[in-house]
Amino acid sequence: MGEVMDLDDAYDNVSYIPDAAGYEPRWSAAADAFRKRMAVPGRARLGVMYGHGTRQAMDLFLPDAPPAGLTVFVHGGYWRRFxxxxxxxxxxxxxxxGQAVMMPSYDLVPRVRISDIARQVAQAITVAAHEIPGPLRLVGHSAGGHLVARMLAPGMLERDVRQRLVHVMPISPVSDLRPLVETRMNVDFQLDKAEAKAESPIYQPVPEMPVTVWVGSEERPAFLDQAQWLAEVWDCGHVVEPGQHHFDVIDSLLDPESVMVRTLLEF
Known part of the structure; x- marks a missing residue:
């Protein structure tokens, strides 16, 4: 039992982040205000369906000129929340x-499996890519980092969509799902060791397009390890951003001149 408890602690972000409970209401208020601002000039297309379930919908935010390309952001929440x-x-x-930005929701575990979520995200990307031309970039946080990395597995994206990929940025990703089999969260994940390995990006073929793995220096050691494992196996970019933990590491996406945004767009 000791090992199980250790892994539960290792993958517990909330208990180690000051004022962790305050992030969700702050994000919610800022997100709502942003959507309202974008709706006024008609630059927000909200609730666009990409599948048949109520959560299989996406929001598309448009720049004030014809888009220079499409960036997809996939949210986290351990595939269980948000x-x-x-x-x-x-x-x-x-x-x-000048990027158009698409953000999908997806069904959550235990209603569906993690592999189902990956297929849903691939479908959302495909639908958005058929709407918005130009270079395609994927960025995802935590479980979303896992999901954008999964998009690089053979057969996940249609060939015409995959060929448009110019950069993928998994932020604080879970790249090896096998440790999660031994956590209490697996009641929801319902992973066995074989499926956990099959859904782990570190066991995919090394992708040909640029990838930058990003993580905060103040994250839990397990997440620092997960990021390092992926960067090493894929021999790709690996940034450890000083002073950032698992929740505020994505704050850099708010700043057009941040190193994170400039890195994402440099390819």
Whole structure:
């Protein structure tokens, strides 16, 4: 039992972040204000369905000129929580550079499996890519980092969509799901070791397009390890941002001139 408790603690972010409970209401208020601002000039297309379930919907935010490309942001929450509406404002940094930004929601575990979520995200990206031309970039946080990394597995994206990918940025990703099998969260994940390995990006073929793995220096050691494992296996970019923990590491997406945004857009 000791090992199980250790892994539960290792993957527990909330208990180690000051005022962790305050993030969700602050994000919600900022996201709501952002959507309202974007709706006034008609630059927000909200609740666009990409599938048949009520959560299989996406929001599309448009720049004030024809888009220079499409950036997709996939939210986290351990595949169990949250939706796109909590993170709308994080589109602002890349939006200022003329990017259209798509944010999908997806069904959550245990209603569906993690593999089902990955397929839903791939469908959302495909629908958005058919709407918005130009280079395609993927960025995701935590479980969303896992999901954007999964998009690089063979067969996940249609060939014409995959060929448009120019950069993928998993932020604080879970790249090896096997440790999660031994956590209490697996009541929801329902992973066995074989499925956990099959859904782990570190076991995918090394992608050909640029990837930058990003993580905060103040994150839990397990997440520092998860980021390092992916960067090493894929031999790709690896940034450890000083002073950032698992929740505020995505704050850099708010700033058009941040190193994170500039790195995402440099390819």
């Amino acid at each position: 939706d796109r509406a909590l993170f709308s404002h994080f589109a602002s940094g890349v939006l200022a550079h």
